[in-house]
Amino acid sequence: MERDIIVPMEMQSVLERAGYAPAVRVGGLVFCAGQVGRDAGMTVIEDPEAQFEKCWDNLASVLSEAGCRFEDVVEMTTYHVGLRQHLELFRKVKDRVFPRGTCAWTCIGVSELAHPGLLAEIKVVAAMPVQQPATPTGLPPAP
DSSP: OOEEEEOOGGGHHIIIIIOOOSEEEETTEEEEEEEESBOTTOOBOOSHHHHHHHHHHHHHHHHHHHTOOGGGEEEEEEEEETHHHHHHHHHHHHHHHSOTTSSEEEEEEESOOSSTTOOEEEEEEEEOOOOOOOOTTSSOOOO
16 A cells, blocks of 8 residues: 655654654545644644634645645544634634535544644545546646
């Protein structure tokens, strides 16, 4: 089984310091490790809304590096510290950036995450988009 390790440039420190890959592509699937609201220096963002936005930004970066977009996500699991306290705000941010009703979603409340101050973690599986065959002109076929 061939696997491709996916590491966006801004996440090299995750691989070096924490010892895991942000994502792994196997066949036509991309398995993304949980993405959290911290910056490239691995500093946790304190403001809940800004932290949730950064979770989605980090996830978008990993998916992009793998050749995917949010629309390619088929399964999502989110983990939340203070689920009832923050779920409404998390959903508000999610609905701004992630297409609604396009994947299976499981939302789980937990007592803590890997680092103090983290409020959410987003883990997904995405299916690689199907590449359109090129026509003799090099352009995809017209719809």
